[in-house]
Amino acid sequence: MxxxxxxxxxxxxxxxxxxxxxxxxxxxxxxxxxxxxxxxxxxxxxxxxxxxxxxxxxxxxxxxxxxxxxxxxxxxxxxxxxxxxxxLGLSSFLIEASGRGFSFRRDEPLDMRMDERLKLRARDLINRLSYPQLVELLRNYGEEPAAKRIAKAIVEARKKKPIETSLELARLVEGVVRRRRSGQHPATLTFQALRIAVNRxxxxxxxxxxxxxxxxxxxxxxxxxxxxxxxxxxxxxxxxxxxxxxxxxxxxxxxxxxxxxxxxxxxxxxxxxxxxxxx
Ligand SMILES: C[S@@+](CC[C@H](N)C(=O)[O-])C[C@H]1O[C@@H](n2cnc3c(N)ncnc32)[C@H](O)[C@@H]1O
Structure with a gap:
């Protein structure tokens, strides 16, 4: 003020x-x-x-x-x-109570649209982007150092079945990225990147x-x-x-x-x- x-x-x-x-x-x-x-x-x-x-x-x-x-x-x-x-960004309400998959601590559909009139959801990006496009997304919007490893794990996992929920994605990233020195959760930057892309x-x-x-x-x-x-x-x-x-x-x-x-x-x-x- x-x-x-x-x-x-x-x-x-x-x-x-x-x-x-x-x-x-x-x-x-x-x-x-x-x-x-x-x-x-x-x-x-x-x-x-x-x-x-x-x-x-x-x-x-x-x-x-x-x-x-x-x-x-x-x-x-x-x-x-x-x-x-x-x-800017998310409110605590959107993270905790919207049910749209913004948090890697909750098992919710991977949506991440702040405005539900938007066309693309996070699960569309995760399941449809090619390997190089996923790497680019994780780098450009997450500055994720392990972009290649995470993109590879996503592409492998979705061959078996589409990735549908926030917890599925979080587990997958935890499997290939070690806990960061900063104390940040391994999936923080992946979730950030997806959210930024979905909402432009x-x-x-x-x-x-x-x-x-x-x-x-x-x-x-x-x-x-x-x-x-x-x-x-x-x-x-x-x-x-x-x-x-x-x-x-x-x-x-x-x-x-x-x-x-x-x-x-x-x-x-x-x-x-x-x-x-x-x-
Ligand atoms: C950090 S919160 C703001 C909290 C607010 N200052 C308060 O006191 O309650 C950000 C809010 O902005 C909204 N928002 C984010 N990007 C937006 C955009 N491009 N256009 C309109 N609203 C947006 C989100 O939906 C969210 O509710």
């Missing part, structure tokens, strides 16, 4: 509403007359967010759309924002960042919280190279030890903030 300089009467965009934690904080800090445009593509989260925001009726609109559509929507609405926030996460982020400055007021701020280095690199470069933006955070903001203790999922979060140059 402090980096976005949320103030009464301001116009804000939350591109990743989730269960509306940030949206609610923005509506509170911009009371009595601030306005929020929200974007959330998962149907269940969208419904829960609308319920949570009932007390702020009349001060927000939430669209069940990809945030890459936000610049188009705001242009159609003929408004410019004072602040935009993106809090890097493409969405790139498209959004290229257009976001067009919907910011001069002096308006854009804050992006990312959870892995692939995303963070895209944000860092976009902020640095866009002449319409000035970087506010020379180094990314990291959570305090206290915050990580309270919320271990915050441990890899990095927030970068940029400001729309005034002209």
């Amino acid at each position: 402090a980096f976005l300089r949320v103030k009464p009467g301001g116009i804000y965009v939350d591109g990743t509403v989730g269960l509306a934690g940030h949206s609610e904080a923005i509506l509170k800090a911009s009371a009595p007359d601030g306005f929020l445009y929200g974007f959330e593509w998962d149907e269940v989260s969208y419904g829960l967010a609308l319920k949570r925001l009932v007390p702020y009726e009349g001060r927000f609109r939430i669209f069940r759309l990809n945030f890459s559509e936000a610049p188009r929507v705001l242009k159609e609405e003929k408004v410019l924002a004072d602040g935009i926030v993106l809090d 996460e890097l493409e969405n982020l790139g498209k959004f960042l290229a257009e976001a400055p067009e919907i910011l007021k001069p002096g308006g701020r854009l804050a992006v919280i990312s959870f892995h280095s692939l995303e963070d690199r895209i944000v860092k470069r976009a902020f640095r190279e866009d002449p319409r933006l000035e970087v506010v955070t020379k180094k990314p903001i990291r959570p305090s030890t206290e915050e990580v203790r309270r919320n271990p999922r915050a441990r890899s979060a990095r927030m970068r903030v940029a400001e729309r140059c005034g002209l």
Whole structure:
């Protein structure tokens, strides 16, 4: 809230509403007359967010759309924002309660679509991609050092029967990758890669960042919280190279030890903030 300089009467965009934690904080800090445009593509989260925001009726609109559509929507609405926030990736709700196979600790169908209107599921990629395509996916979206070994194991296993569940995939990866020194589960990067590919996460982020400055007021701020280095690199470069933006955070903001203790999922979060140059 402090980096976005949320103030009464301001116009804000939350591109990743989730269960509306940030949206609610923005509506509170911009009371009595601030306005929020929200974007959330998962149907269940969208419904829960609308319920949570009932007390702020009349001060927000939430669209069940990809945030890459936000610049188009705001242009159609003929408004410019004072602040935009993106809090990328999965919510705890999607990991723990959606039943879509995001976690290697649960036995669920290998789906991984955050938006169930998307066509391809994780099981389609796992069972249909060729060996070189699997290697490329694991390298490009997971930076997985054991990409070849994992791809080979997948191709061998699916000759016998298709790989259908998150636990089947996790076991298969555990069979060929040793526990990592970092303490990371052997299947972490495989799951990350699949999820990014299914949801076209890097493409969405790139498209959004290229257009976001067009919907910011001069002096308006854009804050992006990312959870892995692939995303963070895209944000860092976009902020640095866009002449319409000035970087506010020379180094990314990291959570305090206290915050990580309270919320271990915050441990890899990095927030970068940029400001729309005034002209
Ligand atoms: C980390 S959570 C956000 C949590 C939120 N800040 C809160 O306070 O509850 C990310 C959310 O963004 C959504 N999301 C991710 N990528 C999206 C995209 N391209 N378009 C729209 N929503 C997206 C996910 O479905 C998820 O609910």
